[in-house]
Amino acid sequence: MKLWTPILLSGLVVPLYAQGFSLHGFVEVASGLRVVEDSTQPKDLVLGEGRVQLELYQEWEGGPRLFLKTDFLGDVADEAVKVDLREGYVDYSPLPNLDLRVGRQIITWGTGDFLFINDVFPKDYISFFIGRQPQYLKLASDALKASLFVGAVSVDLVAIPFFTADTVLTGERLSFYDGLTNQIVGKDASIVLTKPARTPANTEWALRLLRQFGSYEVALYGFKGFFHSPLGVRDSPRRELFYPELAVYGGSVRGPVLEGIAYLELGYYDSLEDRAGGNPFVENSSMKYLVGYERQAWSDFTLGLQYFVEQMLHFDRFTTSQPPGAPSRDEFRHLLTLRLTQLLRYQTVELSLFVFFSPSDQDYYLRPTVAYKITDQLTGVLGANLFGGAKQSTAFGQLEANDNVYLRLTYGF
Amino acid sequence: MRTRNTNGLGLLWLFALLSLAIPSAEGAEKIGAEEVMKRAYLAEYYPGDDMKAKVLMRLVSGDGKERIREMTMLRKDLQEGGEQRYFIYFHRPPDVREMTFMVWKYPRRNADRWLFIPALKLVRRIAADDKRSSFVGSDFSYEDISGRGVEEDVHQLVREERLDGREVYVVESRPREARGTEFSRKLSWIDKTTFLPLKEEYYDTRGDLYKVFSADELKEIQGFWTITRRTMKNVQTGHRTEATFQEVRYNLKLSDTLFTERYLRAPPAEAVR
Numbered sequence: 001m002k003l004w005t006p007i008l009l010s011g012l013v014v015p016l017y018a019q020g021f022s023l024h025g026f027v028e029v030a031s032g033l034r035v036v037e038d039s040t041q042p043k044d045l046v047l048g049e050g051r052v053q054l055e056l057y058q059e060w061e062g063g064p065r066l067f068l069k070t071d072f073l074g075d076v077a078d079e080a081v082k083v084d085l086r087e088g089y090v091d092y093s094p095l096p097n098l099d100l101r102v103g104r105q106i107i108t109w110g111t112g113d114f115l116f117i118n119d120v121f122p123k124d125y126i127s128f129f130i131g132r133q134p135q136y137l138k139l140a141s142d143a144l145k146a147s148l149f150v151g152a153v154s155v156d157l158v159a160i161p162f163f164t165a166d167t168v169l170t171g172e173r174l175s176f177y178d179g180l181t182n183q184i185v186g187k188d189a190s191i192v193l194t195k196p197a198r199t200p201a202n203t204e205w206a207l208r209l210l211r212q213f214g215s216y217e218v219a220l221y222g223f224k225g226f227f228h229s230p231l232g233v234r235d236s237p238r239r240e241l242f243y244p245e246l247a248v249y250g251g252s253v254r255g256p257v258l259e260g261i262a263y264l265e266l267g268y269y270d271s272l273e274d275r276a277g278g279n280p281f282v283e284n285s286s287m288k289y290l291v292g293y294e295r296q297a298w299s300d301f302t303l304g305l306q307y308f309v310e311q312m313l314h315f316d317r318f319t320t321s322q323p324p325g326a327p328s329r330d331e332f333r334h335l336l337t338l339r340l341t342q343l344l345r346y347q348t349v350e351l352s353l354f355v356f357f358s359p360s361d362q363d364y365y366l367r368p369t370v371a372y373k374i375t376d377q378l379t380g381v382l383g384a385n386l387f388g389g390a391k392q393s394t395a396f397g398q399l400e401a402n403d404n405v406y407l408r409l410t411y412g413f
Numbered sequence: 414m415r416t417r418n419t420n421g422l423g424l425l426w427l428f429a430l431l432s433l434a435i436p437s438a439e440g441a442e443k444i445g446a447e448e449v450m451k452r453a454y455l456a457e458y459y460p461g462d463d464m465k466a467k468v469l470m471r472l473v474s475g476d477g478k479e480r481i482r483e484m485t486m487l488r489k490d491l492q493e494g495g496e497q498r499y500f501i502y503f504h505r506p507p508d509v510r511e512m513t514f515m516v517w518k519y520p521r522r523n524a525d526r527w528l529f530i531p532a533l534k535l536v537r538r539i540a541a542d543d544k545r546s547s548f549v550g551s552d553f554s555y556e557d558i559s560g561r562g563v564e565e566d567v568h569q570l571v572r573e574e575r576l577d578g579r580e581v582y583v584v585e586s587r588p589r590e591a592r593g594t595e596f597s598r599k600l601s602w603i604d605k606t607t608f609l610p611l612k613e614e615y616y617d618t619r620g621d622l623y624k625v626f627s628a629d630e631l632k633e634i635q636g637f638w639t640i641t642r643r644t645m646k647n648v649q650t651g652h653r654t655e656a657t658f659q660e661v662r663y664n665l666k667l668s669d670t671l672f673t674e675r676y677l678r679a680p681p682a683e684a685v686r
Contacts, residue, residue: 020682024510059682091679099679108534135532149675210674215517215525217538254538256523261540299545346472346652347550348480376480376506412507 020059024413027052032131032406035384039401040175040186046404047130048076053086065091077173087140099147104140107158109208109221110265111252113339114354115308117267117288118221118250120206122228124167129174129385129399131406139164153211160204163196165243166228169398177398180236182325184392184401192240193230202226216255221267223248231283232273244282245272260295277314280321287311294339300347304339327393334360348373356396363389363396381408446568449582449603455494456608458560460637461663463489465684468658472551475651481505482549485685489667495520498672499559502685509549515677518559529677536674545595551654552624552645554595565589571600576612580605596624607631607638623649635663 032047052072059065069087089103110119114137127136142162148155169176171189178185196202204225211218223246230241250267267288274282289311294304312318315331338355349372356365369383384405389397470482483505489498499516503509517525526539546555566586573582581602588594597620602612613626630642639661646653670676671684 024507026507065682099675106534108536133532138533147675149670154673154675256525256540259523259540259542261538263538295540296542296546299542300547302540343550346474346480347547373480373508379508412510 022057023054024057025052025054026410026412028133028408028410030131030406030408032404034402034404036401036403038175038186040171040184040188041173041401042187043077043173045077046173046402047132047406050074050076063093067091097149099149101145101147102143104142105145106138106140107143107145107206108138109156109219111254111263111292112265112290112308113292113294113304113306113337114356115290115306115335115337117265117290118208118219118223118248118252120223120225120228120246120248122164122166125169126167126173129402130404131383131385131408133408133410139167153209156206156208156210158204158206160206160225161200161202162198163202163204163226163243164228165193165195165230168229174399174402177327177393179327179393180233180239182327182393184398190239191230192235192238194234194240194242196226196243214255216253219252221248221250221252227271227283233281236281244274246270247272250288257293258295260293262293263291265290276317278317278321280318280323280326284315284318285313287313300343302339302341304337306335306337308335308337309333310335327391330360332360334358358394358396361389361394361397362391363387363394365396365399377412379410379412381410382406383408444582446570446582446584447563449570449584449608450563450566450568450586450601451494452608453601453603453610454560454563456638457610457640458497459490459493460639461490461635463487463665463667464661464663465665465667466658466661468656470549470551470553470657471655473653473655480550482509482551487667487671487684489669489672491669497559498669500672500676500680500684502680503549513677513680515672516559517672520562521564524555524559527674527677534678536677542593545593551656552647552652553654553656556595557626557645566599573605576602579611581611591618609638609640621649623647629655632661634661637663 028051030047030049030051032045034041034044034046054070056068057065067087067089071084071086073082073084075082085104087104087106089101089105091099091101093099107121108119110117116123121141122139124136124139141160141164143158143160145156145158170191170193171186175184175186178189205223207222209220225246226243227246228243230243232242232244234240234242247270248267249270250265252263252265254261254263269286269288271283271285273279274284277284289309290306292304292306294302297303310333312329312331335356335358340353342351343349344351352369352371354367358364364387366386367383369381371379371381373379386403387396387399389400391397392400465485465487468484468486472480472482482503485502485504487500491497497518499518501514503512511531513529515527526541528537528539529535530537541555548555548558566588569585571583571585573580575581581604584601584603586599586601587597591597596615597618598616600614601610603609604611609628609631610626611628614622615624617623625646625648627644628640629644630640632639632641639658641658641661642655644653644655676684
């Protein structure tokens with residue numbers, strides 16, 4: 001994958017500045033430091049990088065369009081230079097009502113704000129926790145997407161033959177709770193992640209049907225593939241985790257309510273390798289519920305609230321199957337989020353706070369940021385990621401020793 | 414399609430003739446303030462069945478610092494004076510580049526708004542307050558861009574005069590619903606020929622002048638009088654926004670389907686270049 005980026009780019013230098021060509025991007029320096037003691041991590045630098053992103057766009061007579069987005073990264077924290085093809089796809093419409101997109105592409109569905117039920121596509125949680133731009137939370141899938149427009153209904157069908165996993169906590173930069181040993185681990189975690197075999201039968205499929213009824217958007221979703229996080233234990237002594245098979249069925253509604261926007265989303269996560277729920281090595285099936293509301297309380301100030309519930313199904317079988325000493329999990333995990341955004345000085349300054357709070361897990365995650373548009377091209381962002389919790393085994397509680405503060409300076413062109 | 418201003422002109426002549434023949438009754442020979450504002454609303458926000466324009470906005474702060482917003486704007490009227498669809502594609506500055514913004518505007522109710530963020534491939538639904546939100550950090554509010562319903566204010570014809578050599582109606586408008594409105598009073602200088610506002614003065618809730626709108630250049634494009642250069646100045650902060658409408662075209666027969674999520678996510682080249 002890393003080799004064909006320079007080849008593709010050099011091949012396209014030929015039509016440079018020809019009709020239908022554009023090149024944009026940004027240059028960014030970012031630095032983030034841990035502000036609490038973490039005995040499992042030798043380095044306090046959680047983020048240290050110089051990044052150049054290039055976005056190349058080329059369209060041809062007759063319709064096909066090429067889009068390439070590549071990052072060239074000098075990573076001080078990992079002491080490495082990396083080339084990352086973020087997206088690389090071709091768009092083509094063979095029929096007036098059919099759009100095809102082939103290649104590496106980010107796909108985003110669903111209604112949640114930093115909460116995902118029917119958006120089953122891969123995520124990069126590490127980037128999210130260390131202060132990279134929000135776009136890095138989403139990872140691209142190597143896929144073929146067909147969008148068909150039939151009257152007022154749009155149908156999106158995605159085939160993903162090459163599995164892309166979530167970027168999850170494995171101890172390199174951030175410490176986390178290791179369920180295999182019931183303790184916080186970091187750099188010496190040595191987790192082995194085993195991805196599904198690359199066979200045609202392991203192609204993942206995702207479907208969305210979307211229709212608008214007046215001002216209300218209604219969608220139905222389906223997914224058949226694998227968990228993108230390694231929620232299965234293959235070999236505990238070898239510390240090997242795997243990605244169990246998963247099907248997701250869900251729906252959502254979004255539209256205006258009073259002076260704001262309200263949305264509702266549901267999803268049934270069918271854990272295909274443990275439908276009965278008694279296998280302690282595979283995540284149980286669950287139901288996920290989300291209700292959210294966002295409105296502008298006063299000029300340039302937006303407020304968003306969400307209430308999210310994850311219900312583990314076959315909970316009784318789960319509890320009896322757990323080995324002694326395993327951390328307790330609730331049948332219902334409740335999560336509240338709050339987003340506050342205030343724009344100032346002709347929208348050149350943005351003060352923002354996003355809060356995750358779980359009353360059932362008794363943990364939290366705060367994301368305060370201050371962004372200043374120094375000029376039209378140059379933006380500075382100062383932010384923090386603050387974690388805490390009563391127990392070290394919960395989603396945010398485990399990250400307690402990873403509190404960090406970061407600064408990003410981005411020049412766009 | 415017959416332009417609104419020629420209809421208005423015809424009616425004016427008829428009124429003038431009638432006023433000579435018939436003894437004047439109170440208000441009968443004059444065009445009412447509400448009628449003036451209705452025609453102004455149509456002349457400014459509804460010329461043609463659809464429109465495409467390149468809009469360049471210069472935001473200049475009191476101390477001379479400048480920011481640029483460049484976008485392509487598409488508009489389609491579903492109903493003359495009623496429902497409209499807007500599609501705005503941003504070219505500059507870099508942090509909003511390629512974002513697309515879609516509005517479904519309804520008379521007498523909040524508009525539906527969507528924003529597509531290309532870096533995340535995310536379609537966000539925007540909850541915004543028409544009346545007060547600044548459009549992309551400029552001195553124009555969303556309401557200034559897509560129009561404020563005539564029935565939302567009480568209008569009174571103050572006087573008729575000449576402004577820069579043109580005959581105008583001076584109309585005072587006060588919002589019916591004081592709560593949540595930016596201004597307590599607005600004075601509009603409406604051109605008698607084109608019914609376009611040449612100047613507007615906005616007074617805040619304390620009664621102080623705070624925003625001044627001026628139409629700096631008018632051009633007749635495909636038979637429709639268009640304000641091609643306009644300025645909104647905040648006299649209290651000294652900040653002003655100059656908006657230039659370039660490459661304005663009407664009646665392109667834009668399809669309804671252009672204003673849907675499909676094209677929000679992947680705008681066709683012809684629509685945005």
